[in-house]
Amino acid sequence: MALLEVKDLVVSYGAIRALHGISFYVDQGEIVTLIGANGAGKSTTLRTISALQRADSGQITYDGKDITRASASAIVHQGLIQVPEGRRIFAPLTVRENLEMGAYSRKDKEEVAASMEYVFQLFPRLKERLEQAGGTLSGGEQQMLAVARALMAKPRLLLMDEPSMGLAPILVEEIFDIIQEINAQGVTILLVEQNAHMALSIANRGYVLETGTIQLEGPAKELAANPQVQEAYLGGG
């Protein structure tokens, strides 16, 4: 059974319909990517899964349970964690406090401390900046902090919204290496990206979203070789 299954999801902002009934699934242990242009509805999909946005109709099933009407915090408690678009770290809070907020849903102090050690292994630079305000970090460091903060919640499924946005190419590669490393530790990943090339290079499967509907789907390698995808998202191949 799929870890996350989205069925006929319809979402609108006021009178404007953003998603016209999309369906997809993510299996345990996979990296699945959702690619598409600006305004295709990628972020809306993630926001709806995390209950920041209400669905008009359709169903979201996570780990066998219907979470379409669950509260945002109930979803986080079940290990479905999102790294939002634009990092959204808490600028006035220190790096340590940001990480503590990531672990907000967890009560076991020792395990949280262990998670913090794990996060420092992944991002040694954060350890040096622990008492600094999050807003004083560089863009790359902020993205690391956003990922680290999500890992502090001990995710089973990590939703990542545009982790490469606004980063230098070297940092993009670093982030994608880390995503693969996190996935190797057993965390399932749903990756939303405009950088289709990078996303398809690490994903198992992919979906192409266009103006609120899923146009194409399939194994990442096949999508990367698809002439339509190449023309629209991979700069003509």
Added chain:
Amino acid sequence: MVATQTHKEQIREAPIQRRDGMILNQLSQGLFALFGLIVVYILGRALFENPGLFMQQVLNGLELGFIYALIALGYTMIYGIVKLINFAHGDVFMVGSFASFYAISILDLHRWPAWIWPGMSSTLVMIIGTITIILISMFVSGLLAVVMERFAYRPLRNKPRIAALITAIGVSFFLEYFGALPFVFTNNYITYDRPFDVTVYSAGEISPVVIGVMWGLLVISLVAYFMLRTQAKSGDMKAQAWLRHPLLQFGWLFGGFFAFVLTLAGIHLESGGKVWDLSVSNVTLVIMGASILLQVLLQFVVTQTQLGKAMRAAAYDKDAARLMGINVDLVIASTFALGGGLAGAAGVLYATAFKQVYYLMGIIPGLKAFVAAVIGGIGSIPGAFLGALIMGQTEVLSAGFISTPMRDAISFSLLIIVLLVWPQGIFGEPPGEKV
């Protein structure tokens, strides 16, 4: 292309518009500067002619400022998290005063330790009783603020901000005129029995040891502060964390203000016909102590606890906070509870200082505290504290040396002057910092 042209036109027009306004701006700035100079002259002359009287007024201003500080903290915290100017906050303060009035005059709760242990020393009874009264009042006001948030503000949270603002004004009127009903608080001025007896200390009655301890506390915390700062700058992360710890703040705030007040009151001087003989009452000391303690406790909650960190996180970015599993509704309710609680404590202190309660008593202190929060930079906790102390001094000094009936006008004009210089308030963050 069209867009670029319009843009250019705007740029061309802008300086002309500014030049039109400049003469007026300069004129008004000049007027304010003149006004400021006159005020400085009047106050300077008063200080020179009778420094003792002047400093006595400063002490009175501190007392008032510390009360305003507790109210202003609520304004600033609530604004910080829901971007709402809670105009009913002054009435929460009023209800807090009445809660303590009933607890004292009807239930006699300020003497409860004496019922249980009749042999207890009266000082101890007074101390425990006063703390009890403050806690009761804080509880009632905190609860009122939470109820207010739940039923009046939460349903409007995703509506335009003006809706909640107008609702706040409505809630304020509701609390005032519900209070005016004959079976509630009535529309009379009611004499308030203090939870403790007043003692006035003048020079010679204050033990030099106490004064010394306070100076010691101030010096130790300042030394600790500078040592930690040098270490923090060299990259020591423990020092960086300790630098933000409220304990340090408590040291220099408590030590500093008590050293200042007790030293002023503890000195007796006579020279050239001028007498320096100030007195300070235990009411002032209780107000100062309670206000500093509560503000440091608030800082502790905000910086050291999960709830406080969640409050700051939600104040910065509610959706991101939800993604952390933070229950934002609960965090907002807790903010109202804390802000209301502080206003309740202020209610007890204010009633203790002025010995009366009245159903409209919340309006002026509420507005003063609001102005204080804006002057300090709304959303900033240290700003609210500093702004309130400034407001207290302005009110008392203008009443004492400029014009008693004009004191409120003068203190509210201060808002305009400060906002001309610092549009964001003293500690306010410039807009557009949030990315």
